[in-house]
Amino acid sequence: MSAEDLEKYETEQELALYREYRDVVGLFSHVVETERRFYLCNEVDVQVRGEGAEVFFEIRMNDAWVWDVYRPARFVKNVRVITFKDVNVEELPAREIELPD
Numbered sequence: 733m734s735a736e737d738l739e740k741y742e743t744e745q746e747l748a749l750y751r752e753y754r755d756v757v758g759l760f761s762h763v764v765e766t767e768r769r770f771y772l773c774n775e776v777d778v779q780v781r782g783e784g785a786e787v788f789f790e791i792r793m794n795d796a797w798v799w800d801v802y803r804p805a806r807f808v809k810n811v812r813v814i815t816f817k818d819v820n821v822e823e824l825p826a827r828e829i830e831l832p833d
Contacts, residue, residue: 742801752806753799756797757824758827759772760773761774761826762793762823762824763821764776764793764819764821766791766817767815769799769813770798770799771796771811772796772799773794773811775794775795776821778790779792787816788816789813789814789819790813791811791812791813791815791819792810792811792812792813793813796810796811798811
């Protein structure tokens with residue numbers, strides 16, 4: 733496999749992942765971003781652990797979708813993340829159901 737073939741494959745995989753994200757984002761209420769992953773979930777709990785300079789975050793999520801091109805199954809029932817880096821949690825705006833005309 734040439735470098736060009738590999739790059740084309742990776743680009744196709746990223747595009748497929750983006751399309752999946754676009755299809756599922758409406759199913760979730762929160763976006764959680766860590767230094768390593770991006771998650772969509774319906775329940776999130778962030779706890780600050782440790783004392784002084786040794787502070788870390790424990791993030792628990794339920795009913796999650798993981799942005800990871802290399803995962804064969806991106807839907808996860810429960811996720812627990814431990815990180816010393818920043819964590820960003822955003823609540824997604826509620827989507828109203830659109831009825832056809």
